[in-house]
Amino acid sequence: MNVSSLGFRTDLALLTESGSLVEDRGTHLVVRSPDNPSYFWGNFILLARAPVAGGEREVVGAFRTEFPLADHVSIGIDAADIPEESQAAFEAAGLTVDVATVLTASALVPPREVDAEVRALTSEDDWEARARLSQQLYPSTSEEAFMTYARQKNAQERRLVDSGRGLRFGAFVDDTLVSTAGIFVTEPGLARYQSVETHPDHRRKGLAAAVVHAAGRHALADLGVRTLVIVADTDGEAIGLYRRLGFADVERQLMMEQRSGEWASLDG
Known part of the structure; x- marks a missing residue:
């Protein structure tokens, strides 16, 4: 097929x-x-x-x-x-x-400055913090079940990191991970974002834009990528953020x- x-x-x-x-x-x-x-x-x-x-x-x-x-x-x-x-x-x-909605960009508009440290996740503690952040977004599911899923999802992503396909970036406020986005090469010249997540208490502060921009800048500058791909809920808030960063709609999924x-x- x-x-x-x-x-x-x-x-x-x-x-x-x-x-x-x-x-x-x-x-x-x-x-x-x-x-x-x-x-x-x-x-x-x-x-x-x-x-x-x-x-x-x-x-x-x-x-x-x-x-x-x-x-x-x-x-x-x-x-x-x-x-x-x-x-x-x-x-x-x-x-x-x-x-x-599937959106693409070949260059990104810089976002506003944020009061946070924005960097790639590297340590075991960083990745565990990513799993904890995801779990906090979905409190209705039991912690045990969700953390099992989240840690397994981390393991899948870390295989992509280990193969040199990309990185996951995070925004840290007072050493706490509060927003994150991954970016990974899927084929020569093309990279796809994965799981943009921000803690509810830290939304509308520019943090999601900061991590999306940092991930995209890494892909364009360091991974030989020409086109960035991101997917958003058509009626959600995030799609406006992506459009302001320079993404344009290309298709529906x-x-x-x-x-x-x-x-x-x-x-x-």
């Missing part, structure tokens, strides 16, 4: 480089992250196109067959949109349909989810 979506293409490149498995079934891909089964978008099905009318529940059933122990359903479609009747059918099957158990309240 030839993936045309820039969003999914860069997702798949980072997943395979960090240890995930991709099985090509012709009409769809099955993506598995055996070391992190709670990672929704590390364990998903990517369809080449929307199913024929009435086939939506069959697709959900196919996911259940591939991932019988999963507490979620994650299905992507390699298309910018789907017919309204298909979206309604997926929603009737219990899925939330999300159309994200179609993703559908269903969550259960303690993960049902997890947003994002």
Whole structure:
């Protein structure tokens, strides 16, 4: 299956480089992250196109067959949109349909100065702080379950760091990590951002812009990158921040989810 979506293409490149498995079934891909089964978008099905009318529940059933122990359903479609009747059918099957925006930039507008130390994560303490920051954003999920997921996600990213594909940057206020963003090369000249996160008590202070800018500057200056890729919720606050830094919309990325158990309240 030839993936045309820039969003999914860069997702798949980072997943395979960090240890995930991709099985090509012709009409769809099955993506598995055996070391992190709670990672929704590390364990998903990517369809080449929307199913024929009435086939939506069959697709959900196919996911259940591939991932019988999963507490979620994650299905992507390699298309910018789907017919309204298909979206309604997926929603009737219990899925939330999300159309994200993929943006790119070849240069960045410098953000305002911030009262924080902005640098790459390097130590074990830095990476544990990143996991703790993520967990604080989702307090409705048990600490044990989320920290297991977050540490496994860290391990995947650190494999990318060790291979020289990029770094994760953080903003530290009084030696505490409060905002972070990763950037990793997916193919020659192209790099994709990963997981921009900021503690709620430190938002609207320019910190997210600072870490996104620092990560992008590193990729452009040190990794031979010409194009930066970032994905944002189409209706979220972050997309405005990215546009102010110089990113422009290029396509839509179609993703559908269903969550259960303690993960049902997890947003994002």
